[in-house]
Amino acid sequence: MQAVVLVGGEGTRLRPLTYGTPKPMVPLFGVPFLERTLSRLREAGVAEVILAAGYLPKAIEDHLGDGSRLGLRITYVVEDEPLGTAGAIKNVAEHIRGPFFVLNGDILTSLDLRAMLALHNRKRGLGVLHLIRVEDPSAFGCVVHDEQGRISRFVEKPPKGQEPCDEVNAGTYLLEPSILDAIPAGQKVSIERDTFPKLLADGAALYAYTTADYWLDVGRPEQYQQAHRDVLDGHLALGRLADATAGSGQFWSAGDAGIPKGVRAPAYIGDGVEIDPSALVGPYAIVGDGTKIGPRARVRDTVLWDHVIIESDSHIEGAILASGVRVGSGAHIATGTVIGHDAIIESSARIPADARITAGEPAQT
Numbered sequence: 001m002q003a004v005v006l007v008g009g010e011g012t013r014l015r016p017l018t019y020g021t022p023k024p025m026v027p028l029f030g031v032p033f034l035e036r037t038l039s040r041l042r043e044a045g046v047a048e049v050i051l052a053a054g055y056l057p058k059a060i061e062d063h064l065g066d067g068s069r070l071g072l073r074i075t076y077v078v079e080d081e082p083l084g085t086a087g088a089i090k091n092v093a094e095h096i097r098g099p100f101f102v103l104n105g106d107i108l109t110s111l112d113l114r115a116m117l118a119l120h121n122r123k124r125g126l127g128v129l130h131l132i133r134v135e136d137p138s139a140f141g142c143v144v145h146d147e148q149g150r151i152s153r154f155v156e157k158p159p160k161g162q163e164p165c166d167e168v169n170a171g172t173y174l175l176e177p178s179i180l181d182a183i184p185a186g187q188k189v190s191i192e193r194d195t196f197p198k199l200l201a202d203g204a205a206l207y208a209y210t211t212a213d214y215w216l217d218v219g220r221p222e223q224y225q226q227a228h229r230d231v232l233d234g235h236l237a238l239g240r241l242a243d244a245t246a247g248s249g250q251f252w253s254a255g256d257a258g259i260p261k262g263v264r265a266p267a268y269i270g271d272g273v274e275i276d277p278s279a280l281v282g283p284y285a286i287v288g289d290g291t292k293i294g295p296r297a298r299v300r301d302t303v304l305w306d307h308v309i310i311e312s313d314s315h316i317e318g319a320i321l322a323s324g325v326r327v328g329s330g331a332h333i334a335t336g337t338v339i340g341h342d343a344i345i346e347s348s349a350r351i352p353a354d355a356r357i358t359a360g361e362p363a364q365t
């Protein structure tokens, strides 16, 4: 079985994190997000993955190589210009040999891919789309279907109040190779806005696979933080994937013996982390490898990547700090703030809520 993973987006909504790290390489508990997706594919019996990349592809290839470490064969196809979600699939057509999965590269889900394949084999249509029910469908692709699951409409990001249903495209498809004939070559094409609507208008048989799985698009800061909270709260088991690929970081739950001084569960503490015993780290702190937290500092509900330095008496709540960020003593960072690679926060600085800070540039709020 083959899978195409779409990883060519620029990750604009995760800036400034994605200036230095492409969205699929953004870490989830110390492991690049894409690596977790690939492990899931392999467990579902997928042997070959084609990565449709474009933005910062080298960072992806340097980390994953030929895929053998993950038990997969990875082929990279890099777009010079973004070709859109369908254009990217058309662009890898020469590698496709049979029915194939397509995954948006920013989805965290417990979806059972084998069950989806079984449904496709029963329905024998052009493809199956994984759907999920959400409260605000306007941020997604709305998919209308009948009782047999046959899809009649696909409406990408309808205006609020005009959503035709609450079931949305969850970003995993299982498609027959003949779908490639419906996508024009060498141009930018959106599968959501062009290909699916056109196929449905022509009467193509696409089927819905609606599940109640854990599901999150981590492409926005709030959702990225939510993913960490959900794992710490046990709503999504990273399970074997965590053990297999999370390095030597440690999850701490309330009541665990040996919880380090200064740490409040639930929390995740990476390898080589130094926390002063007088600091207060957690609950809901994710501390990446090699990060240092100084005396009396407070860090809660926050994701710190690797090699971050938090000096004494600083307070951080509800923020995301990328690799190498340094926070001077006594600084306060308010909730919703996202700080990019290697940025320096001056001592005693007051960073307001929802700020975006990039190294060497003035803060944006």
Ligand code: GDD
Pocket (backbone or CB within 6 Å): 006, 007, 008, 009, 010, 023, 052, 053, 054, 079, 081, 082, 083, 084, 085, 088, 103, 104, 105, 106, 107, 139, 140, 141, 142, 156, 168, 169, 170, 171, 192, 217, 219
């Ligand atoms: N190779 C390539 N080329 N990949 C791309 C391109 C491109 O030009 N444009 C986007 N992608 C990748 C992104 O990297 C991401 O993994 C995926 O395609 C989806 O793009 P997003 O930018 O994250 O789209 P979205 O979240 O607004 O909407 C999509 O996902 C929703 C579910 O989260 C749509 O598929 C919606 O219909 C869906 O509901």
Ligand code: MG
Pocket (backbone or CB within 6 Å): 104, 106, 217, 219
């Ligand atoms: Mg997305």
